[in-house]
Amino acid sequence: MEHTVQFLKCLADPSRLAILHILAERDSYVELIAAKLDLTPGTVCYHLKKMEHAGIVRCSRTQFYVIYSLNRELFDRPLSELLFASDQTVERENVYRQKVLDSFFVNGRLTALPSQRKKREIVLEKVAESFAMGRVYEEKELNHLLLDFYDDYCTLRRELVGFGFLEREQERYRRAPKDPSEK
């Protein structure tokens, strides 16, 4: 139950709610959020770390920036499940996710592509997070970057598009927005 309280405390703050609203629109990073809300980067960071700790947001680095994003599955659950089913479900999923990542990534490189759909999705999402949100990647550049993760970059690219993590237009790629309305 302690975990549930921590989770709820995270939500029960005007600044953090505002941050979540921003992240619900699109992934973002500390300084940008700080500017939008007229808060110090330090303060925003404090909030984000707190929420990351509670499993509400995740982050991944791209270029200079640490891109934060919502853990969207969380928000589809009914309140009763979060309050009374006491952590278990949520917690178990986070643990599972980490286990999958640990077993397929070694030093940031993929050892194989999971065949189970659920596992594959988790792994692909992780790879996708390494790409910047607004940016457009030429196919050549993309291939090069994917090669850092996995030798068979063609399969990897195809799957990323197939699972909806990347969008393709002619020879150019970009990260797909995680649109909540399309869930």
Place this chain on the structure above:
Amino acid sequence: MEHTVQFLKCLADPSRLAILHILAERDSYVELIAAKLDLTPGTVCYHLKKMEHAGIVRCSRTQFYVIYSLNRELFDRPLSELLFASDQTVERENVYRQKVLDSFFVNGRLTALPSQRKKREIVLEKVAESFAMGRVYEEKELNHLLLDFYDDYCTLRRELVGFGFLEREQERYRRAPKDPSEK
């Protein structure tokens, strides 16, 4: 948004969560809850009032006791609705409920039985709340009590049973438990 924060702050406290767990099991009253949680009645009252204010619980008096109960519909909603649909839905429902009650009760007495099903349910629930939870009522006593609300106590009694607020066994009646598993 201010209302959302208040609502979440209500949930984000160990003592209040514990109270909600108790109320999820069955309706209860201040002293009993205080005993179970090893808190002062004053403290428990403070929490309950706070939650009542936020629309999380409701209360009604019976005999010595003020019986508190969960506002169960609230907990079926997905978190996203509570956070991002920003109060509107919840708030609007509370306002609506109050409006219905105001228009059909005058000095605690029913002026008429609403014909709209939704309104009727709200009104009947309110009447049902005036009966104690564990107690058994003989038909005669029940009729007498219903007469305080409405002249046509027969219809009222029939509807209370029909909507599932009262349970009948031979000539005896009791309040039906609000079982969440039967929702």
Place this chain on the structure above:
DNA sequence: AAAATAATTTGATAAATATCAAAATACTAT
């Protein structure tokens, strides 16, 4: 390697609030 930039951490402070004991209210039963 050095310079640039963003993120995080730290130390301090002011505001919010959970809790209790005790007093005040509200209601019931005799």
Place this chain on the structure above:
DNA sequence: ATAGTATTTTGATATTTATCAAATTATTTT
């Protein structure tokens, strides 16, 4: 009415925490 019982309010206190400015750390680019 009076006594009995439960609830609510009040005043005080200790804890928690959101926030900032400034210092530090982590990455990237040149």
